[in-house]
Amino acid sequence: MTAAPAVEAKNLFKVFGRNPKDAVKRLRAGQSRTEVADAGTAAVIDASFTVQPGEIFVIMGLSGSGKSTIIRMLNGLLEPTAGEVLVQGRSVTGASASELRGIRRQSISMVFQHFALLPHRTVIDNAAYALEIQGVGKAERRRRAMEILEKVGLGDRAEAMPDELSGGMRQRVGLARALTAGTDILLMDEAFSALDPLIRREMQEQLVELQRELGRTIVFITHDLNEAMFLGDRIAVMRDGRIVQNGTPEEILTDPANDYVAQFVQDVDRARVLTASAVMEPAHATTPVSAGLRGALRSLRELQAGSVFVVENRRLLGVVSDRRVIRAIKAGETDLRAIVDASVPTVSPDDPLTDVVERAVETTVPVPVVDAEGRLVGLIPRVTLLAALGNVPPTTQAIPIIEPAPSVPQSDLVASLAELGRSETDAAGLTASAEADAAGLTASAKGGDR
Numbered sequence: 001m002t003a004a005p006a007v008e009a010k011n012l013f014k015v016f017g018r019n020p021k022d023a024v025k026r027l028r029a030g031q032s033r034t035e036v037a038d039a040g041t042a043a044v045i046d047a048s049f050t051v052q053p054g055e056i057f058v059i060m061g062l063s064g065s066g067k068s069t070i071i072r073m074l075n076g077l078l079e080p081t082a083g084e085v086l087v088q089g090r091s092v093t094g095a096s097a098s099e100l101r102g103i104r105r106q107s108i109s110m111v112f113q114h115f116a117l118l119p120h121r122t123v124i125d126n127a128a129y130a131l132e133i134q135g136v137g138k139a140e141r142r143r144r145a146m147e148i149l150e151k152v153g154l155g156d157r158a159e160a161m162p163d164e165l166s167g168g169m170r171q172r173v174g175l176a177r178a179l180t181a182g183t184d185i186l187l188m189d190e191a192f193s194a195l196d197p198l199i200r201r202e203m204q205e206q207l208v209e210l211q212r213e214l215g216r217t218i219v220f221i222t223h224d225l226n227e228a229m230f231l232g233d234r235i236a237v238m239r240d241g242r243i244v245q246n247g248t249p250e251e252i253l254t255d256p257a258n259d260y261v262a263q264f265v266q267d268v269d270r271a272r273v274l275t276a277s278a279v280m281e282p283a284h285a286t287t288p289v290s291a292g293l294r295g296a297l298r299s300l301r302e303l304q305a306g307s308v309f310v311v312e313n314r315r316l317l318g319v320v321s322d323r324r325v326i327r328a329i330k331a332g333e334t335d336l337r338a339i340v341d342a343s344v345p346t347v348s349p350d351d352p353l354t355d356v357v358e359r360a361v362e363t364t365v366p367v368p369v370v371d372a373e374g375r376l377v378g379l380i381p382r383v384t385l386l387a388a389l390g391n392v393p394p395t396t397q398a399i400p401i402i403e404p405a406p407s408v409p410q411s412d413l414v415a416s417l418a419e420l421g422r423s424e425t426d427a428a429g430l431t432a433s434a435e436a437d438a439a440g441l442t443a444s445a446k447g448g449d450r
Contacts, residue, residue, distance in 0.1 A: 004089050006185055006217040007051040007074060012083035014044040014069050020081045033240050043069040045241040047083075053184070056211055056218045060228040061238030067221050070238075071189050074219060075108050076100040087185065105134055109178035113190040117162040117173055124149060124158040126173050130181035141180075148176045151210060168199035175207070179214065189221045204230055225264060229253070229273045237261055250278045270389055276356055277349035279388040280369045280378030286311050293336050296325050307365050310340045314375040318342035319365055346370045349377060353389060360385055 015023040017040020026036045033042045044066040051057040059067045072078040074085055076092045085092040087107050095103065109130065117126050124145050125132075131141035149155050152172040162170055171192065178186050192200045204227060211218060222228050228235050229249045236246045237257075245257035253273050256262040287299040289312045299308050300322045307321045318340035328339050345359040346368045359367045366379040 003053050005050045005086070006053045006055070006088060007057075007219060008084075008086040009047055009049050009070070009074070010084045010086070012044050012047040012070065012073060012085070013042070013081045014066070014073060014078060015040040015042050015081045017041055024082045042241050044073070044080075047236075047238075047241075047243050049236055049243065049246055051217060051219060053217050054211075054215045055233045056208075056220060056231050058220045058222060058228040058232035058235045059238060060222055060225060060232075060235055062223055064240075065238040066241040067223075067238050068189055071187050071219060071221050075104060075110060075187055105130075105181075105183075107183050108185045108187060109181045109183040111174050111178045111186060111188040111191045113194055117170055119162050121162075122158065123154060123160050123162070123165070123173050126162065127176040127180050129177060134181075144182075145176070145180045148180045151179075151213070152176050152206065166199075168195055168203065171195060171199075171203060172206075175203075175210075179210070179216070183216075185217045185219070187219050187221075190223070191220070192227070193222070193224070200227075207231065225268055226272075229268055237264065249273050250275065254278060271353040271357065274353045274388055275349065276347045276351045276353070276367075276369045276380060277378070279353070279356075279384055280349070280380050281384055283309065283368070283376050283379045285309060285366070285379065286376065287336075288312065289317055289337050289340070291336065292334055293325055293329050293339075296320055296336055297322075297329065300325065309344075309365075309368060309376060309379070310336060311376055316346065316368055316370050316374060316376040319344045319368075344368060347380075348372070353385065356380055356385055357389075 013024045013027065015027075015036075017023065019039040023036040023039035023042055026039065027033075027042060027045055033045065036042055047066070047070060049057070059070060061067045069078065073080050074087070074092070076085075076095060080093055083093070087103055090103060090107075092100070092103060118129065121129070124142055127149055128136075128141040128145035131144060132138075136144075146155065146158060149158055152175055154169060154172050154176065157165065157169065162173065165173070171194075174191070192203050195203060207218070208231065210216075218231075220228075220231055222231075232249055234246065234248055235252055236243045237252065238244065239260055245252055245261050247255075250273065252261060253265050253268060253270060256265060285299075285303050285305050285307070286309045287296045289310050291299070296308060296310070300306075305322075307319050309319050310317045317337065320336065320340055324339050324341075325336075333339070344365065345362045347356050347359055347370075349369055349371065356367055360380070360382055366381040367385070368376055369378040369380060371377050
């Protein structure tokens with residue numbers, strides 16, 4: 001049985017202004033954000049998405065795109081003008097104050113951009129605050145808070161006060177407070193944007209590690225595309241209140257939905273985002289080990305390749321070159337397995353292209369991609385790798401042939417020149433001269449071909 005989505009947003013609209021319902025009606029009829037400005041400011045327009053349990057779902061966009069408005073609708077801080085929000089199957093939209101408190105205590109925790117720590121409480125008491133609100137006893141809540149503080153690297157600062165911590169440490173306390181609450185879903189609104197770049201990167205890595213360990217569902221808001229690409233299992237790109245594309249980082253990078261998204265992703269570090277599976281090609285240059293040396297030679301000839309990969313029940317054994325195969329045949333050998341080079345470097349389908357580049361430097365053959373069982377699932381030739389890093393298509397295409405201009409009958413040419421003031425005799429002479437020159441060039445070209 002498929003697990004229910006952690007979060008569902010169904011056709012969300014949020015309009016601020018004097019006549020929001022009218023604005024929604026006009027937006028649904030096809031009017032633009034600008035056209036309904038007289039009725040109100042459309043912050044979110046017909047936004048729909050689903051977040052699965054254990055997923056990091058990133059909502060990304062520039063300032064004013066509507067991303068922060070969406071996250072406030074997810075936890076009930078803002079009521080949608082139209083549409084519905086479901087959290088673990090429970091409707092947030094229209095819920096009473098007591099129902100919202102229950103959803104927030106049991107299902108959703110929030111990590112804020114500016115930490116929002118209680119300045120008069122210690123680190124451990126800040127981390128345990130959500131459990132205190134839930135009525136958990138002091139000893140138990142401090143024990144649970146201490147476990148999370150250890151995970152975020154603040155176990156030795158449990159009794160410190162917030163003003164004794166750096167910005168990165170205070171953000172860790174905010175994250176620890178959300179994790180200690182024990183809710184399945186974390187909402188993070190620009191949580192790392194106030195941090196220095198190095199600390200920010202460290203926090204991103206720690207968040208991914210914690211999510212893998214604890215399996216929480218995270219909805220993360222950011223304006224930073226590189227952050228979105230690093231964190232997100234899926235990304236929703238917003239512009240002017242609308243979600244213009246929703247997909248995996250690889251889908252958004254390799255197949256942008258429109259020019260806006262393409263321009264947005266053009267400066268992304270593709271080597272960190274794309275994986276081997278996104279760029280690999282089918283493994284045609286292979287031969288089964290059971291084919292023997294002569295079977296390998298036949299494959300080399302048919303593929304016109306300098307080497308082939310040797311497999312056994314789809315598992316990669318290694319690679320052999322044409323020279324080694326020919327030498328072995330001349331020496332009277334028959335065992336292909338004996339000459340296989342098993343040291344060829346490999347990558348897994350989920351390895352980033354940074355790892356593929358390292359392997360490509362170590363070998364002259366395409367980099368083989370193997371799964372967890374060692375089966376060959378694809379190859380990455382160097383030209384394909386370079387094309388992916390350079391954001392250019394790896395395939396070539398025919399150059400269109402430029403057809404020669406149609407010949408003009410001599411009588412028409414004479415008449416045209418005569419109209420320009422030339423006599424018919426002069427026109428005929430110019431035409432004859434041009435034909436002679438053309439004939440000479442043609443003869444010269446044919447002589448060059450020979």
